[in-house]
Each structure stands twice: as C-alpha cells, then as structure tokens.
Amino acid sequence: MRRRNSRFTISLAFVVLAVLTLSPLAVATGPEGDSYLRVLRRNSWNDGLNAAGMRQDTVSRSRAELGASAGGGDFRNTYEAEKWREAGASAGTVRHLDKFSMNGTFSFRQTESYGACGSMLMEPGFYPLDVMEFTPGRKTFQHYSFIGGLSVDLGPNWRIGGAMDYSSRNAAKRKDLRYSAYRLDMSVLPAVLYHEGDLALGAVLVYGRNTETVSAEQIGSAASNPSAFFDEGAMYGNYEVWTGSGTHLHESGVSGLPFVENTGGLAFQASKGAWYGDISLITGKLRVGEKQTVWYRSPSVALEGRLTYRMPTAGAENCFRLHGSWKKQDVQRTVLVRETVGGVSLVKERGANNVQIRNLAAADFEYERLGRLWDFRAGLSWNMDAVSVAPVYPHLYGRTVQRFALQLLALRRFGRVSVWLAPSALTGSVKETEEVAAGVTVASGAPYRLNKNDYYYICNEFDSAFRTAVQAGCRVELGRGLFAGAEASCTKAFGLEHIAGDMRWSAGIKLGYDF
Amino acid sequence: MLALLLAACTGLRVEDVYGPTLHTLEVHLSLPEEYAGLSLGGITVKVTDINMEASYTRESASDGVLVFRLPEGLYRLTTSAKIGELHFNAAKGGIILSGSDRTETLNLKAPRFGDIVIKELYNGGCKKLPAEGNFQSDKYFILHNNSNHTVFLDSLCFGTLSPYNSTGTNVWGEGLEFVPIIQCVWQFPGDGASFPLASGADAVVVVNGAVDHTKEFPLSVNLNNEEYFVCYNSTYFTNTIYHPAPGDLIRKDHILNVVIKTGQANAYPLSVSSPTLVLFRTEGMSIQTFIAKEGTVIQEPGNSVDKVVCVPEEWVEDGMEVFDGRSSLNNKRLGPMIDAGYVYQSDTYTGRSLMRRVDTEKSAAAGYEILVDTNNSTNDFYETEKQSLHD
Numbered sequence: 001m002r003r004r005n006s007r008f009t010i011s012l013a014f015v016v017l018a019v020l021t022l023s024p025l026a027v028a029t030g031p032e033g034d035s036y037l038r039v040l041r042r043n044s045w046n047d048g049l050n051a052a053g054m055r056q057d058t059v060s061r062s063r064a065e066l067g068a069s070a071g072g073g074d075f076r077n078t079y080e081a082e083k084w085r086e087a088g089a090s091a092g093t094v095r096h097l098d099k100f101s102m103n104g105t106f107s108f109r110q111t112e113s114y115g116a117c118g119s120m121l122m123e124p125g126f127y128p129l130d131v132m133e134f135t136p137g138r139k140t141f142q143h144y145s146f147i148g149g150l151s152v153d154l155g156p157n158w159r160i161g162g163a164m165d166y167s168s169r170n171a172a173k174r175k176d177l178r179y180s181a182y183r184l185d186m187s188v189l190p191a192v193l194y195h196e197g198d199l200a201l202g203a204v205l206v207y208g209r210n211t212e213t214v215s216a217e218q219i220g221s222a223a224s225n226p227s228a229f230f231d232e233g234a235m236y237g238n239y240e241v242w243t244g245s246g247t248h249l250h251e252s253g254v255s256g257l258p259f260v261e262n263t264g265g266l267a268f269q270a271s272k273g274a275w276y277g278d279i280s281l282i283t284g285k286l287r288v289g290e291k292q293t294v295w296y297r298s299p300s301v302a303l304e305g306r307l308t309y310r311m312p313t314a315g316a317e318n319c320f321r322l323h324g325s326w327k328k329q330d331v332q333r334t335v336l337v338r339e340t341v342g343g344v345s346l347v348k349e350r351g352a353n354n355v356q357i358r359n360l361a362a363a364d365f366e367y368e369r370l371g372r373l374w375d376f377r378a379g380l381s382w383n384m385d386a387v388s389v390a391p392v393y394p395h396l397y398g399r400t401v402q403r404f405a406l407q408l409l410a411l412r413r414f415g416r417v418s419v420w421l422a423p424s425a426l427t428g429s430v431k432e433t434e435e436v437a438a439g440v441t442v443a444s445g446a447p448y449r450l451n452k453n454d455y456y457y458i459c460n461e462f463d464s465a466f467r468t469a470v471q472a473g474c475r476v477e478l479g480r481g482l483f484a485g486a487e488a489s490c491t492k493a494f495g496l497e498h499i500a501g502d503m504r505w506s507a508g509i510k511l512g513y514d515f
Numbered sequence: 516m517l518a519l520l521l522a523a524c525t526g527l528r529v530e531d532v533y534g535p536t537l538h539t540l541e542v543h544l545s546l547p548e549e550y551a552g553l554s555l556g557g558i559t560v561k562v563t564d565i566n567m568e569a570s571y572t573r574e575s576a577s578d579g580v581l582v583f584r585l586p587e588g589l590y591r592l593t594t595s596a597k598i599g600e601l602h603f604n605a606a607k608g609g610i611i612l613s614g615s616d617r618t619e620t621l622n623l624k625a626p627r628f629g630d631i632v633i634k635e636l637y638n639g640g641c642k643k644l645p646a647e648g649n650f651q652s653d654k655y656f657i658l659h660n661n662s663n664h665t666v667f668l669d670s671l672c673f674g675t676l677s678p679y680n681s682t683g684t685n686v687w688g689e690g691l692e693f694v695p696i697i698q699c700v701w702q703f704p705g706d707g708a709s710f711p712l713a714s715g716a717d718a719v720v721v722v723n724g725a726v727d728h729t730k731e732f733p734l735s736v737n738l739n740n741e742e743y744f745v746c747y748n749s750t751y752f753t754n755t756i757y758h759p760a761p762g763d764l765i766r767k768d769h770i771l772n773v774v775i776k777t778g779q780a781n782a783y784p785l786s787v788s789s790p791t792l793v794l795f796r797t798e799g800m801s802i803q804t805f806i807a808k809e810g811t812v813i814q815e816p817g818n819s820v821d822k823v824v825c826v827p828e829e830w831v832e833d834g835m836e837v838f839d840g841r842s843s844l845n846n847k848r849l850g851p852m853i854d855a856g857y858v859y860q861s862d863t864y865t866g867r868s869l870m871r872r873v874d875t876e877k878s879a880a881a882g883y884e885i886l887v888d889t890n891n892s893t894n895d896f897y898e899t900e901k902q903s904l905h906d
Contacts, residue, residue, distance in 0.1 A: 221647045225862060241862045244841040336566065337589050337611060338844055345684045351587035351613030353536045357527060388527040392569045393537075393586045396529045437529045440584070443561055443570040 036063035036092065036514055038370060042317065044276035044308040049267045050202040051149035052161030052193035054094060055101045056271070062093035062515050069508025074501020075493045077462045078132075078455050079124045081113030081139065086508075088143075104148040111141040118455075120214045120228075120257075122169050122183045127259055128298055128329045128358045128387070129288060130231040131214060131247060134452060137175030144168045151193075159193040177226035177242050179216040179249075186210070193269075202269035206282055209263070215256035216242055216249040227452075233331070233356035233389035234399040234432075235450045235459065253347070254293050261286040265302075279305040286329075292347045294334055296355070302327040316371035324363045331356035353393075359386045375420075377409040391447035394437030401463045403428035416477040421470070428464035457498040467493040485510045536587045539616040544579035544594075546623050550601070555579030558596040560621065564588040565608070566843045587613045591847070592621050593855050595891040602626060604855035604890050608689065608847050624852045626890035629832025630666045631794060634659035634717055634871050634886060636835060637902045638790050641734040641866035649864040651787045652757045653735045654722040655743075655904070658794070659871070660712040661886055668712055668744075669705030671832075672774065672802055673720075673794045674698075677815055677823050681789035681838045681845040681857070686816040691850060694793055694831060695823035697815065698778035701746055701771045702802060709768070715883030719743040719904070720771070722785050725761040729906070734866050736904040738762070744769045746783055757782035775806050777822035786837075787863050791848050793834040795826050828852050835892050837869060856893030868902045871895050 039061045040046050045053025067090075072083030088109030095102055116139045118124070120131050149163035167185040172178075187208035194201045218226060228242040228249055238246025248257050267280035286298040304325040311318040332352040338345055364381035386400040404427055411420035450456060473487030488507040496502050540562065544555045556577035563570040566589055573581045591608040603623040610619055633656055640651030660666050674696035678685055687695060703710060712718055721738045725745040728735035739762030747770050752758045761770065778784075785792070797805050805811055806824060815821045834853040838845040840861040847857065858869050872895060877885040887895045 221642060221644065223642060223644060224865065241841060243862075245843040250841075335588050335611070335613060337609075338846075340684050340686065350589070350611050351536070353586040353588070354532050357532060388532055390529075390532045392567065393533055394529055396527070396532055398527065435529050437533070441572050443572045444563075444568060 036061045039094065041319075041368070042310075042370065044271065044310065044319075045200075045202075045269065047276075047306060047308065047321075048202075048269050048278040049163075049189050049204045049206065049280060050161065050191040050193060050269050050278075051103075051163035051189060051204075052151045052159040052191045053200070053202055053269065053271075054103055054149060054161070055096065055151045055153070055159055056195075056200060057094075058096050060093075060095045062091070062095070063512055064091040065089070065510050065512030067508055067510035069506055071504070071506030073491075073504035075462075075467070075491060075496075075499055075504040077118070077124075078453075078458050079118030080116065082115030082136075084111055084113040086111040100150060100152040102148070102150045105145070106147075107143070107145045109141075109143045111143075113139045113141070116173070120173075120179055120181060120216070121212060121259075122171055122181055125385075127212075127261075127286065127288075128233060128331050128356055129259075129296060131249065131257060132229045132231065132450075132455075133173075133177040133179070133216070133226060133242065134229075135175055135177055135226055137173055137178075139171055139173045141171045142169065157194055157196050159195070160191065161193065162188070162190045164188050176218045176220045176222070177216055177228060178219065179214055181212060181214045183212040184210065187263075198271075198273045200269075200271045202278075204267040204269070204280075206263065206265045206267060206280065208282075208284075209261065211258065211260045213256045213258045214249065218242065229450050229452070231450070232333070232391055233358070233387045234397055235456050236389050236391040236397060236447050237450065239448055239450055239452070248288070248295055251293060254290055257288070258290050259286065259288050260290075261298075263300075274310045276308040276310075277306065279303070284329075292349075293336065294349065295336070296331055296333055297352065298329050298331040300327060300329040316369050316374075319366075319368040319370070321366040321368070322364075323366075325361065327360040329356075329358040329360075330354060331358070353390070355390050357388045360384065361386075373413050375409070375411040377407070379405075379407040381405045381407070392442070392444070394440045394442070395447050396435045396437075397447075398431075398433035398435075400431045401428060402431075403463070417474060419472075419474045421472050423468065423470050425466070425468045427466040430460045430464045454498050461496060461498045465493045465496055465499070467491055481514045483512050483514065485512070533586055537584055538587065538612050538614075540583040540585055540590065540610070540612055541616070541618040542575075542581045542583070542592060543618065543620045544575055544581075544605075544623060545620055546603070547625065550598075550603075550623075550625070553598045553601070555598075558594060558598075560592060560594045563591045563593070565591055565845070568843070585612055592619065593851075593891070593893070594621065594623070595855055595889045595894060596623065602628075602889065604851040606847060606851040606855045624850075626852045626855075627829065627831070628888055628890065629794065630660060630662035630664075631658050631668075631671065631712070632661045632833045632871065632886055632888050633657070633792060633794065633835050635868055635903055636790070636792060636837070637736070637868040637904075638722075638785055638787055638837070639860050639862070639867055640787050640864045641732065642864055643732050644734055646732070650728070650732050650735060651864070652724045652759075653728045653732075653738060654785055654787075655736070655738060656720050656722065656792060657903070658712070658718045658720065659884070659886055660714055660716050661888060663714050663881065663883075665711050665713050667705070667708055668703045668710040668718060669707050670702060670802070671794060671796055672700050672702045673792065674700050674824070674826075675785055676791040676793065676848045677821075678848065679784055679786045679790070681836070681848065682842045683846075684817075685846045685848060687848075689847075689850075691828075693825040693827050694795075694834070694849070694853070695815070696777075696793070696826055697821060697823050698780055698784055699751070699776045700774040700802065700806070700824055701783075702774045703744065704768060704770070704772055714881075715885070721745045722783060723757045724759050725765045726759055727762060734901075734905075736902050737906070738904070739764045741766055741769075744771060746771050748773045751776045752780070752782055754782035774802050775812070775824060777812060777824060779820050788841075788860060789837045789839040789845065791834065791836050793826070793849070793853065794832045795830040796832060798830055833888075834890075835869075835896065837892075852890070854890055854892050856891040856895075858892040858896035859898065861898060866901045866905065868899050869896050870899050870903065872897060 043057040068087040090107035092105035151161035169183040191204040228247040243250040263284040265282035269278040284300040288296040335351040362383040366379035409422040469491040471489040475485040590610040635657040677697035727737040840859040872887040
C-alpha cells in the first residue's frame with residue numbers, strides 16, 4: 001500500500017498535525033492493533049515510493065472495513081466545520097506470489113460538515129494561494145481513492161514495479177455563496193530494484209498531476225451580494241464581491257477557478273541489513289487559470305529523504321525513523337493584456353511578477369517498538385511554513401510559522417482485545433515582518449489584508465496555540481478474522497484569545513475483516 | 516542546520532523579490548504649442564497598474580520629466596494639472612512595461628469646462644426586494660448649472676459612447692478627436708428660452724421609466740414628477756419594460772426628442788455597469804444639420820448594424836466615464852479633454868449612485884452650490900450608498 005504520507009509533498013508533517021488537531025479526515029486512521037497495517041509497517045520499503053520494494057517482505061495480508069465517525073468543537077481553523085459526520089468503507093491488500101507481488105487499496109468516504117465556510121479548496125495550504133467565502137453553511141465532501149502497485153521479478157537480482165495512486169474528491173456547499181469543487185490527485189511511479197543478499201538499491205521515476213476546480217454560484221436574492229477573498233499569501237489579497245475580477249471566481253472565458261499542477265522527478269532508495277534510506281527530488285509546475293487566461297504560475301522543487309533503522313530484540317522489533325523534507329514554491333502573478341486584432345479580442349500574457357516565495361520544511365524522528373503484547377511509539381516533529389508575500393510594490397511581508405509536536409502511543413493486547421492510548425502535545429510560533437522600499441509614493445494605499453471576522457487572528461492563533469490531545473481506542477477480535485473497533489479523541493488548547501472555543505472532539509466506530 | 520535553513524527561507528528583502536522584474540518608465544510631459552512657455556515642473560502624474568489598481572505618483576522635474584521604477588504590468592498614466600490659472604489634463608493607457616525600460620510622452624491638453632455638468636448618474640439598478648431578482652428600469656441622471664448665470668437646457672444633446680461597457684472591446688483606439696455616440700442622440704426640446712436652469716439649480720433626466728417605481732420595488736425611486744425630463748419615444752424605443760408610458764405628472768413638453776437613431780435596440784441602452792455619458796451643444800449649426808453632413812455618421816468598425824455619430828470633442832460640455840468595479844479589464848473611452856479619469860461603480864443592482872463632489876469653498880463664496888469640475892471623474896465623483904431621489 002502506498003501511504004498518503006509517503007507522497008512527495010510535505011504532507012507527513014501536516015498529517016501529524018492533522019492527527020493532533022483531530023481534523024475529520026485524520027480520525028479514520030487510528031493506530032493499528034491489528035495485523036494488516038503491522039505487516040505494512042515492518043517493511044521500510046513501504047514507506048517510500050518504490051513499489052518494487054514490496055517484495056522485500058513475504059507476508060500477505062488483506063483487510064476490508066466499514067467505519068463511521070463524528071466530531072465537533074470550537075477549537076478549529078477558519079475552514080473547519082463546527083461539527084461533522086463521516087462514513088466510509090475501505091479495502092486493502094498485499095499479496096506475494098511466486099513471481100510477483102501486488103498491493104492495492106480502495107476507499108470511499110463521505111463527510112457532512114455543518115457551519116463551515118472559509119477556504120473553498122479541499123486542502124487548504126496545499127496550494128500557495130487560496131480563495132475564501134464567509135457564509136457558514138453545510139458542506140458535503142466525497143473522497144474516492146484507489147492505489148495499486150505491482151512488483152515483478154525479472155531474474156535473481158532484478159525487480160521492476162510500478163504504482164498508480166488515484167484520488168478523486170468533490171465538495172459542495174448549498175448556501176450562498178454556494179459552490180462545488182472537484183479535485184483529482186494522480187501519480188504514476190514506475191520503479192526498478194536491484195538486490196543481492198541484504199543489499200537493495202532502487203530507483204523510481206515520478207509523474208504526478210493534481211487539479212482542483214472551484215465553481216461558485218449565487219442563486220438566492222439578498223440585499224447585497226456575497227463577498228469572497230482571494231489570498232495571495234499571508235492573507236494579503238483581494239476582498240470584493242464574489243463576481244469581481246480579483247477573486248477569479250467569475251471570469252469570462254474561464255470555467256470556475258482552476259488549479260492544475262504537474263509534477264515529476266526521481267527517487268532513489270537503498271537498504272542494507274537493518275538500514276533503509278531514500279531520497280527524492282520532485283519539481284512541479286502549477287498554474288491557476290486556463291487557456292489564454294492564466295493568472296498565476298508557480299514552479300516548485302521538493303526534496304525529501306528518510307532513514308530507517310530496524311533493530312530486532314527478543315520478542316520485539318524496534319524501529320528508528322528519521323524523515324526530512326523541504327519544498328520551495330515561487331508564485332508569479334502574470335500580466336494579462338487584452339489585445340484586439342481584426343475585431344477579435346485575445347488575452348495575452350505579457351510578463352509576470354513575483355508575488356510569493358514559500359518555503360515549507362519538516363523534520364521528524366520516531367521510535368517504534370512492535371512486540372507481542374505491547375506496541376509503543378514516540379515521535380518528535382518540527383515543521384515550518386515561511387512565506388514572503390509581495391502583493392503590491394513596494395511592500396514585502398513575511399510570515400513564518402513553526403510548530404513542534406510530541407506524540408506518544410501505547411498499545412496493549414489482552415487476548416482478543418487491544419486497547420491503545422495516544423497522548424500528544426503541540427506548540428508553535430508565528431513571526432511576521434514587513435518592509436517597504438523607500439522613495440516610492442503609493443497613491444492607492446497599503447495592500448489589503450483580510451481581517452473579516454478576525455480570520456487573520458484566528459489563523460495565527462490556531463497555528464501557534466499550545467494544545468494537548470488524547471486519542472484512545474480499542475479493537476475486539478470477533479473471530480474468523482472479523483473485528484470491531486471504537487476510538488475517541490479530544491484536544492484542548494490553552495491561552496486562546498480569538499478562537500471561540502478550546503476543545504475539539506471526535507469519536508468513531510469500525511467493523512472490519514482481516515484475511 | 517535548522518537555523519541556517521530558517522535564515523535562508525525568511526531573510527528575503529524587497530530587492531530580492533521585486534528586483535528581477537522592476538523596470539524604468541520615463542515620462543516626458545508636453546504642452547500644446549500655444550502654451551509652450553509654461554513651466555512643466557511640479558506636475559503630479561499618477562501611473563496606475565490597470566490589473567492591480569495599484570497607483571503611484573511622482574512630481575515632474577522642471578524639464579517635465581518623471582521617472583518611475585515599476586514592476587511589470589499594464590499601466591495607465593493620468594494627470595490633472597494646474598499651471599498658473601490654467602487647467603490641463605492628460606491620459607494615456609495601454610502602456611505595457613515588460614522585459615525592458617520604456618519612455619512615454621504625455622501630451623497635456625486644456626479641457627473645456629461647461630456651464631452644465633452632470634451632478635449624479637444612477638444607472639446600476641437595485642434589488643427587487645422583497646421580491647426576487649434585479650431591477651434596472653429606473654435609470655436617471657441629474658444636470659446642474661455650475662455657473663453664475665442662468666443657462667437654458669433648450670437644444671442640449673446627450674448620448675452614450677461606443678463601446679457601451681468599459682470592459683467591452685474598444686475598436687476606436689486612443690487619440691480620437693471626436694466622441695462616437697452610439698444608438699441615439701437625445702435632445703432637449705424648446706425654442707431657446709423654454710427651459711431655464713438657474714445658477715446652482717438641478718434638472719432630472721429620466722432615462723428609463725418615468726413612473727413611481729417604489730410602489731412595486733421599495734428600493735427604487737419615484738420618477739413621476741412634473742419637473743423631470745424624460746427619454747421617451749414609442750416609435751424608436753418600443754420596449755415598455757424599460758420605457759413605460761410616462762406617469763401622469765410628466766409634462767408633455769418635458770419629453771426629449773430623438774435626433775437620430777443609429778442602432779437597432781428597442782430600449783435605450785445606457786450600461787448598467789459602466790456607461791459613459793456626454794452632454795454637448797453644436798456650434799455654428801443645428802444638430803440636425805450636422806448629422807446630415809457626410810462623414811458625421813459612420814458605421815461602427817466591426818459592426819454591420821450599428822452606426823455612431825462623430826461629435827467633435829470641442830462641442831462637449833461635460834462627460835463622465837464609469838468603470839466596472841468588478842473587473843480589471845476596463846478601458847478608457849473618453850479622452851482627457853473631456854474626462855481624464857474614471858469613477859468606479861462597485862457593483863450592479865445595489866441601489867448605489869455616482870455623485871459629483873461639492874466644492875464647499877466656492878459654494879460658500881458664491882452663495883449657490885458649485886460642484887467640483889476638473890474634467891477628471893476620479894477626482895470629481897464618488898459612489899453613494901443610495902440614490903439621491905430615494906426617500
């Protein structure tokens with residue numbers, strides 16, 4: 001199985017963060033008191049991008065499960081819902097046969113969220129730009145995901161493999177400003193692996209594409225039209241009626257607000273005995289807009305690496321994981337000029353200016369012990385999101401967010417019953433800078449920064465407030481591979497001044513079958 | 516290592532980010548020959564990034580040269596200058612700054628200030644609340660006598676320019692010496708002394724629907740008034756949604772004449788989002804004589820149906836240019852002699868109106884209302900929350 005957090009983005013750190021802050025999509029992945037995920041975690045090659053590496057293990061497992069969860073609470077970011085409900089199904093397998101191995105997962109999840117507004121994108125923070133609306137309402141999310149991989153022996157020392165990861169998400173909001181959003185993530189990863197004895201070397205070619213389109217609409221009649229905000233970074237941008245050209249939601253000749261990114265790169269892996277290491281370099285090209293009307297372009301480069309050491313002891317396996325990543329995105333705002341030739345108007349791109357330079361970095365260290373009765377995990381993580389925003393010359397603004405997190409997990413098996421507890425803590429800081437070049441008289445005033453409904457303060461506080469969280473759960477083996485599980489979590493934050501509440505909770509149940 | 520990474524990621528300066536795309540725009544001011552001896556120093560020129568609506572100002576050196584250092588973009592230059600007691604305007608758009616430095620010449624022109632000015636333009640419509648939908652059949656504008664003597668409205672003409680909207684394709688380019696009036700020329704009736712307008716007095720001209728709209732749409736206005744003038748012609752504009760029969764209070768001699776209809780519309784099309792409006796009087800001949808002359812009514816380029824009346828700029832008493840506040844693709848239609856700037860209408864169907872500012876100092880000194888008139892709508896006009904005729 002290709003884990004979401006082994007993708008070539010900085011998502012690992014944010015998944016950790018998501019778990020700690022109990023965003024709805026994270027609760028479904030509770031710690032494994034079970035065999036399927038343990039089988040995956042004990043093969044370090046499953047953490048990387050090389051599908052051919054799945055044959056470094058020999059144990060086959062499969063699982064299918066249904067689950068439902070709900071949550072709420074006022075300790076949330078501007079784009080999160082007051083409360084939510086979710087249900088879904090998933091199935092996964094890893095199978096090793098004589099000459100080849102294969103793995104795959106399929107999942108579907110539907111989430112209903114209430115009192116939600118803010119970002120209209122499905123993964124706020126994934127793109128360096130954002131668009132927001134401000135009328136809380138009900139939002140529906142659907143998420144389909146398919147991951148498949150294959151590893152084939154070409155001889156005694158060579159394997160080839162490949163993986164495809166496909167995810168489709170859609171969202172709909174039914175209150176003005178109503179909108180629908182469609183997101184597609186796809187990656188194709190052909191791979192090769194050479195192995196001799198306990199040495200294995202691998203290489204992967206990476207191609208990915210992600211797209212997201214937001215289509216807004218107003219149906220009802222009100223005294224004034226709803227407003228929207230297009231964020232060019234650190235909440236500097238355009239706040240106006242949603243049909244205004246600055247929000248890019250209602251542009252003539254463009255269908256909705258489209259984001260399209262193509263990524264490509266290389267990844268290399270090596271393992272020797274108990275050691276495993278990999279490194280990947282991925283470049284990307286993002287455009288916002290379509291056809292002749294592209295408002296922003298953003299090239300990016302991402303470097304990611306991990307190092308794993310497995311140390312078996314009597315009755316248990318110990319694993320040390322070190323992971324680091326860095327991504328740089330430069331965002332350029334294009335200069336679009338409408339030119340009329342022979343009575344036909346065309347929009348042409350006549351230049352571009354830097355509007356944002358973004359650096360994302362993360363590092364985390366984890367120790368894991370998988371034993372017969374006890375599993376234990378401890379992790380430390382750090383991540384940074386630093387943006388320099390240049391909305392209007394000669395103003396330059398900087399915003400750097402740093403977060404530190406500590407996670408613990410303890411799981412105990414009592415025959416057919418497993419119980420686990422995972423406390424965690426997170427703290428952060430937000431630092432801002434401003435520079436204005438001298439000698440330039442700006443008649444139009446300083447750039448606009450959104451602070452509607454205290455959004456700016458809420459975002460800063462959510463990014464930096466100290467919080468503790470506890471997740472707990474249990475799993476009961478019902479016999480013949482059937483199992484049932486329940487889990488709950490609670491987060492409490494401290495020292496809040498702007499966010500309405502200091503608690504966030506969630507609870508879920510699942511029913512599954514391991515085979 | 517982390518400290519080094521942090522420093523590298525967060526230590527950017529203005530020149531690091533803007534530097535690669537900054538270029539120089541050098542502007543040379545020039546005056547008409549008859550004013551060649553005047554000083555060009557100390558004139559404030561504004562350069563506006565059309566897509567961003569960010570604007571920068573600088574003052575000219577004594578030789579009339581200004582140097583701006585700007586990021587890449589599409590720019591417009593505007594100025595309204597006073598040299599001694601003389602006023603000058605200039606505007607130039609479509610300046611693409613990209614890849615290299617650029618030099619531009621800005622030609623100052625002496626605008627004409629008429630006695631009658633546009634005081635208010637309400638064209639954006641309103642909501643039909645409590646019913647659903649939008650309403651725009653209640654457009655009007657108000658004229659004001661800005662002079663110290665009585666002026667007669669008789670034979671005054673008005674019209675709107677091609678293209679109807681500021682975001683439409685402008686086939687005329689810059690440097691025109693006429694204003695292309697499209698669709699229709701309206702004219703006040705009278706024998707020359709029928710409709711006096713005293714100093715500081717106003718006259719309301721109803722473009723659509725001289726009835727009491729507030730009975731059905733409370734956010735609209737009551738345009739049924741015996742003092743108001745009306746654009747109504749059941750022969751040429753047959754659309755009764757926009758041109759219902761005038762209310763019972765409207766005087767028959769207050770109905771404007773259609774001098775010439777050059778388009779196919781069945782309702783007079785004053786843009787709801789971004790119109791232009793010009794007032795003009797002919798010189799040396801009547802408007803009827805003018806339009807009969809060859810070359811004064813021409814086909815609109817690229818349009819096989821509509822024609823325009825080419826009214827000389829010198830005949831224009833007043834004009835105003837409205838830009839659509841929702842768009843970044845607005846183009847100027849009026850030249851700097853008539854209107855060097857533009858006023859934004861933020862949104863349609865909000866009940867908002869565009870009002871000319873009052874010159875409180877001059878008004879206090881003169882004893883009657885005098886409105887600001889620099890032939891630059893950017894300075895002269897502002898947007899109000901609701902129509903002045905709204906109760």
